[in-house]
Amino acid sequence: GESVGLHLPTLSVQEGDNSIINCAYSNSASDYFIWYKQESGKGPQFIIDIRSNMDKRQGQRVTVLLNKTVKHLSLQIAATQPGDSAVYFCAEKAYGQNFVFGPGTRLSVLP
Amino acid sequence: ETGVTQTPRHLVMGMTNKKSLKCEQHLGHNAMYWYKQSAKKPLELMFVYSLEERVENNSVPSRFSPECPNSSHLFLHLHTLQPEDSALYLCASSPGTGRAPYEQYFGPGTRLTVT
Numbered sequence: 001g002e003s004v005g006l007h008l009p010t011l012s013v014q015e016g017d018n019s020i021i022n023c024a025y026s027n028s029a030s031d032y033f034i035w036y037k038q039e040s041g042k043g044p045q046f047i048i049d050i051r052s053n054m055d056k057r058q059g060q061r062v063t064v065l066l067n068k069t070v071k072h073l074s075l076q077i078a079a080t081q082p083g084d085s086a087v088y089f090c091a092e093k094a095y096g097q098n099f100v101f102g103p104g105t106r107l108s109v110l111p
Numbered sequence: 112e113t114g115v116t117q118t119p120r121h122l123v124m125g126m127t128n129k130k131s132l133k134c135e136q137h138l139g140h141n142a143m144y145w146y147k148q149s150a151k152k153p154l155e156l157m158f159v160y161s162l163e164e165r166v167e168n169n170s171v172p173s174r175f176s177p178e179c180p181n182s183s184h185l186f187l188h189l190h191t192l193q194p195e196d197s198a199l200y201l202c203a204s205s206p207g208t209g210r211a212p213y214e215q216y217f218g219p220g221t222r223l224t225v226t
Contacts, residue, residue: 032213043115043201043217044154089153093213098167101154 008087010106019077021105023090028071030092030100035064035075038104039086047075047088077107085109114138115218117202123224126192132221134185134202142208143185144215145177148199160185161208192225199223 013019025033031052036044050057050064050073057064063076073090089104115136124130136143145157159167160179174196176188185202199222203215 034214036217041219043117043203043219046214046216049214091154098156098159099213099215103151103153 008104008106010108012108012110013080014110015082016079019075019080019084019107021075021077021088021107023073023075023102023105025071025073025090025092025100025102027092027094027097027100028068029094031095032093033064033066033073034091034093034099035062035073036089036091036101037084037086038089044089080107080109082109082111115202115204115216117200117218117221119221120219121222121224123226124189124192125226126194128192129188129190131189132187132200132202132223134187134218136183136185136202136204136216136218138204138216140204140206140216141182142205143179143182144203144205145185145187146201146203146217148201148220150198154201158187159208166208189223192223194225197223197225 034049035047037047038044048059048062048064050066055066061078065074077084087104087106090102091099093099118133142161144159147155147157156169157171158177163179174191178186199220201220202218205215206212
């Protein structure tokens with residue numbers, strides 16, 4: 001289940017550095033957001049979510065920041081590891097509507 | 112087996128063939144989804160089933176025909192496809208459609224190539 005987006009934006013980071021992946025969403029009514037990770041040969045995997053009544057949420061080595069004013073979402077990965085190499089994409093959801101997915105960013109971790 | 116499984120993982124078919132994709136979820140969820148993932152495009156929602164009833168058809172051509180015989184199984188029947196239908200087809204499930212928790216759990220996908 002790999003992402004086949006040959007022309008995805010790519011972020012290259014050194015192993016051990018922090019990564020920041022950004023996502024602009026479109027619907028001001030969206031009140032729930034998810035970050036997914038998709039590794040080569042696999043389907044998308046849930047990483048972390050956040051509701052619109054929050055502006056920050058932390059997980060294990062990951063933090064999601066939400067700026068509703070500019071409709072911007074970011075995913076921060078601390079101490080990036082080779083296993084973090086994947087395509088990351090955000091998804092937004094408004095009440096009563098289905099998820100809308102972003103195009104994705106390819107994260108490449110350099111040794 | 113756990114999670115969401117899909118078979119086959121890879122499929123090559125001619126434009127006149129008929130084939131089916133299968134999805135099975137072992138999570139006790141009530142909602143299942145078909146998505147299409149193409150190059151240069153975000154995930155596109157195709158169909159949504161809730162408690163075996165189709166609740167959404169996202170303007171998908173009739174050459175794609177879904178079937179949900181029970182809440183654990185979902186099929187996508189394919190016939191007379193076009194080369195532009197070549198893509199990764201992902202199945203997902205979630206506890207429900209209209210209430211939290213909303214997160215969807217995806218299968219590994221079927222890589223479809225139409226020749």
